[in-house]
Amino acid sequence: xxxxxxxxxxxxxxxTLLAAPALAQTAFPARPVTIVVPFAPGGSTDxxxxxxxERMTEVLGKPVQVENRPGGNTIIGAEYVAxxxxxxxxxxxxxxxxxTINPLIYRRLAYKPEDFAPITLASTFPxxxxxxxxxxxxxxxxxxxxxxxxxxxxxxxxxxTTLTNMAMLMVLDRLGLEMQDVTYRGDAAQLNDFLAGNLDxxxxxGSTALPVYRNGQGRILGWTGSQRVASTPEVPIFAENAPGLxxxxxxxxxxxxxxxxxxxxxxxxxxxxxxxxAKIRERLASDGQFPKGSTAEEFARFMAxxxxxxxxxxxxxxxxxx
Numbered sequence: 281x282x283x284x285x286x287x288x289x290x291x292x293x294x295x296t297l298l299a300a301p302a303l304a305q306t307a308f309p310a311r312p313v314t315i316v317v318p319f320a321p322g323g324s325t326d327x328x329x330x331x332x333x334e335r336m337t338e339v340l341g342k343p344v345q346v347e348n349r350p351g352g353n354t355i356i357g358a359e360y361v362a363x364x365x366x367x368x369x370x371x372x373x374x375x376x377x378x379x380t381i382n383p384l385i386y387r388r389l390a391y392k393p394e395d396f397a398p399i400t401l402a403s404t405f406p407x408x409x410x411x412x413x414x415x416x417x418x419x420x421x422x423x424x425x426x427x428x429x430x431x432x433x434x435x436x437x438x439x440x441t442t443l444t445n446m447a448m449l450m451v452l453d454r455l456g457l458e459m460q461d462v463t464y465r466g467d468a469a470q471l472n473d474f475l476a477g478n479l480d481x482x483x484x485x486g487s488t489a490l491p492v493y494r495n496g497q498g499r500i501l502g503w504t505g506s507q508r509v510a511s512t513p514e515v516p517i518f519a520e521n522a523p524g525l526x527x528x529x530x531x532x533x534x535x536x537x538x539x540x541x542x543x544x545x546x547x548x549x550x551x552x553x554x555x556x557x558a559k560i561r562e563r564l565a566s567d568g569q570f571p572k573g574s575t576a577e578e579f580a581r582f583m584a585x586x587x588x589x590x591x592x593x594x595x596x597x598x599x600x601x602x
Contacts, residue, residue: 308543312343314370315533318357318378320350320466324487324567328402328531329373331563335554340546353441354378355390362395366536368543371399376529377443380586384594385441386602393587397544398579399533400551405569406505406517406528407447408489409435410482410498412474419502419521426457433459435481436470441599446590447504447527448483449597454522474498485529486511486568504528509568530586531569532579548576 315333319325326348333344349357358378364370379393416422426433437445445461452459462479464470467488473479475497492498502518503509506526519525533551535544554560555573564571
């Protein structure tokens with residue numbers, strides 16, 4: 281072998297050896313992935329995220345951990361992820377409030393929808409309206425009771441700009457009813473008041489509603505979605521009394537904008553595989569959710585459509601801007 285050929289070969293091998301660590305460093309994920317949940321532990325968002333994270337860990341070969349950053353109507357957690365390094369290692373499990381409602385009602389929001397790159401739509405879900413055991417037996421009875429005592433029946437929500445409150449406002453508007461909203465900081469507080477007999481109705485997601493219903497502590501009068509919930513086929517939806525009424529929320533994974541496409545693709549593949557897991561789908565369905573698992577493009581179109589759907593609703597309901 282000539283000196284020139286040997287020199288070239290040695291140089292090429294050296295370049296390959298030097299390049300190998302660099303290639304390894306760019307492989308995704310290079311370290312644990314954190315999914316930020318903008319709610320307190322124990323709620324439906326947290327439950328879904330932990331189920332998905334466990335399965336994503338198996339798929340990605342790196343730990344996928346959950347970090348709760350509650351507060352500010354999901355703004356605190358969302359802003360944190362929007363400002364995170366756009367490398368795919370910090371992502372957000374957003375809710376409908378985060379990117380459908382907040383941009384419509386906050387004049388000075390700490391983030392913009394453009395600050396995020398969609399990964400996948402995880403699930404959609406309606407809200408349940410629950411009455412105490414000694415309360416109305418069905419929707420017709422609720423309507424009769426509310427018309428007999430306008431403004432006297434109380435219902436609990438998580439605040440005037442949350443989707444639980446807006447869902448109930450839609451129900452009241454369509455049925456021509458007047459009730460009194462009682463605001464709580466989280467489902468646990470309103471559930472305690474409800475079980476103590478201090479609150480007439482609960483308006484909550486399935487993860488809170490269904491244990492109350494199954495334990496015989498209250499009855500679900502109806503769901504606010506566009507179709508009946510698989511785990512409670514006997515419970516009607518309000519749209520059966522008010523055609524077209526649909527107040528639903530969603531959960532979905534997003535990364536900071538400018539996250540590399542390769543990282544987004546790996547995250548999408550891992551999350552979709554997790555959401556296809558039979559046990560996860562069964563658990564989500566039992567909590568009143570409709571499991572999804574979409575492409576990033578489908579998720580982007582879904583969010584845009586949801587924003588346009590809610591815009592006139594918020595205007596009609598006169599939801600205050602902040």
